Amino acid sequence: MISLSLLGLIGVFGTAALVVGVFGTAALSKGLAGKTFCSVGVCTYPLSDAESRSHVKEERVGVLLLNLGGPDTLHDVRPFLYNLFADPDIIRLPRLFRFLQRPLAQLISVLRARKSKEAYASIGGGSPLRKITDEQADALKSELEAKKVSANVYVAMRYWHPFTEEAAHQIKKDRITRLVVLPLYPQFSISTTGSSIRALNDIFRKDNILSKLPVAIIKSWYRRDGYIKSMADLIEKEMQSFDTPQEVMIFFSAHGVPVTYVVNAGDPYKDQMEECIYMIMQELKARGIDNNHRLAYQSRVGPVQWLKPYTDEVLVELGQEGVKSLLAVPVSFVSEHIETLEEIDMEYKELAFKSGVENWGRVPALGCTSSFITDLADAVIEALPSATPMSTLATPSSAQQFRHNPVGYAIKIFFGSFFTLLLLLSPRMLSAFRKPVV
Numbered sequence: 001m002i003s004l005s006l007l008g009l010i011g012v013f014g015t016a017a018l019v020v021g022v023f024g025t026a027a028l029s030k031g032l033a034g035k036t037f038c039s040v041g042v043c044t045y046p047l048s049d050a051e052s053r054s055h056v057k058e059e060r061v062g063v064l065l066l067n068l069g070g071p072d073t074l075h076d077v078r079p080f081l082y083n084l085f086a087d088p089d090i091i092r093l094p095r096l097f098r099f100l101q102r103p104l105a106q107l108i109s110v111l112r113a114r115k116s117k118e119a120y121a122s123i124g125g126g127s128p129l130r131k132i133t134d135e136q137a138d139a140l141k142s143e144l145e146a147k148k149v150s151a152n153v154y155v156a157m158r159y160w161h162p163f164t165e166e167a168a169h170q171i172k173k174d175r176i177t178r179l180v181v182l183p184l185y186p187q188f189s190i191s192t193t194g195s196s197i198r199a200l201n202d203i204f205r206k207d208n209i210l211s212k213l214p215v216a217i218i219k220s221w222y223r224r225d226g227y228i229k230s231m232a233d234l235i236e237k238e239m240q241s242f243d244t245p246q247e248v249m250i251f252f253s254a255h256g257v258p259v260t261y262v263v264n265a266g267d268p269y270k271d272q273m274e275e276c277i278y279m280i281m282q283e284l285k286a287r288g289i290d291n292n293h294r295l296a297y298q299s300r301v302g303p304v305q306w307l308k309p310y311t312d313e314v315l316v317e318l319g320q321e322g323v324k325s326l327l328a329v330p331v332s333f334v335s336e337h338i339e340t341l342e343e344i345d346m347e348y349k350e351l352a353f354k355s356g357v358e359n360w361g362r363v364p365a366l367g368c369t370s371s372f373i374t375d376l377a378d379a380v381i382e383a384l385p386s387a388t389p390m391s392t393l394a395t396p397s398s399a400q401q402f403r404h405n406p407v408g409y410a411i412k413i414f415f416g417s418f419f420t421l422l423l424l425l426s427p428r429m430l431s432a433f434r435k436p437v438v
């Protein structure tokens, strides 16, 4: 993974508040109280007098799974990286420098491609994300059917096929009348769910039909009982593969984000992650499992600070402290992907053994675990009544920010742009994108 040194440093100089799209997502999950909806089978909108006299409108429910996407082949790696770095929620430039977004993405994707290709080559030549997400979509559709809710389930990837635009096109073609948006990230981050919702919002608002479609957005779901219990089940099961399960250190490894996301832009990701780990551990305690545990953050590169402690550093510390048995638990994502299959299973495992750990295990990603899919289906059904058209939701624009505090806004633009230019010219920044993951 790549640490955006440039962006972190921009954040240090106080320009992170300029990011648009980030704050726009805050209001998106607000429900529309008072709408009636039958969650089983054919459902109805609240009807006008004329409608109720003439006919009952048939409800066609859609569920849209949001995910990051990954290159299907090694050939796709560079364009996939370009799409990722062209995202203003990943490379967060001040408004004045937005014109540099694409050239910068071009440059960084070229610099990063070799390292990234090697990693994808080591896990079979491409990302497994599309296949796994399609399987999750099928499983969710079946589970909804079992619960008497007939729904089409769509997949929208942020940086590779099927893109958000493709999913939106299909939703419109299928004349969906009510949509639940379900990101496949348990915890919310500006860089993941936030970015996907912003992209969706941009597409829906511009479209005459989609802008009126009632949509319910589930922003995060790590607190759900079904998810917490499913994670605890996987951990409990995997612990049994150790000779002395009670001595196993449960080692949660979450994907990192640059510190500036949390500190400057108010990303709730770190708080949500900590609460999530607490809840999983409480569930394990209730089952009589009271092992030691740690949380660390993986997948950083570059000179800026990402969330700490870093997975690689903690692994070395644990080895030095004499921990002999370690169970790695990937916790920020629900599919196997490059960071579980390459980074954890290969790089971190090797590092742990070198540091003195003798017994290693890794909890699989939830994938299509049935208790988990059942819980996602419940989440969808619970969210359906709160659907409301995206066009009715407010997203504060930079123009509004300007009206609110014109002097502060001008100062941020000036200093943000000045420091950005300096950093863009810095060779250190560019070399950071080529560095290995750990």
Ligand SMILES: C=CC1=C(C)c2cc3[nH]c(cc4nc(cc5[nH]c(cc1n2)c(C)c5CCC(=O)O)C(CCC(=O)O)=C4C)c(C)c3C=C
Residues within 6 Å of the ligand: 001, 002, 003, 004, 068, 069, 070, 071, 081, 084, 089, 090, 112, 115, 116, 127, 128, 129, 185, 189, 191, 192, 255, 256, 257, 258, 332, 333, 336, 337, 338, 339
């Ligand atoms: C919760 C999960 C994730 C967060 C948070 C996240 C933030 C984040 N990622 C990058 C840069 C890269 N991400 C890449 C791939 C990738 N990232 C996630 C998840 C999160 N990213 C997934 C599921 C994947 C796809 C993996 C796959 O199997 O294909 C990549 C490409 C791979 C590589 O070269 O390492 C990059 C680059 C940033 C900068 C960031 C936060 C700002």
Ligand SMILES: [Fe+2]
Residues within 6 Å of the ligand: 001
């Ligand atoms: Fe990532």
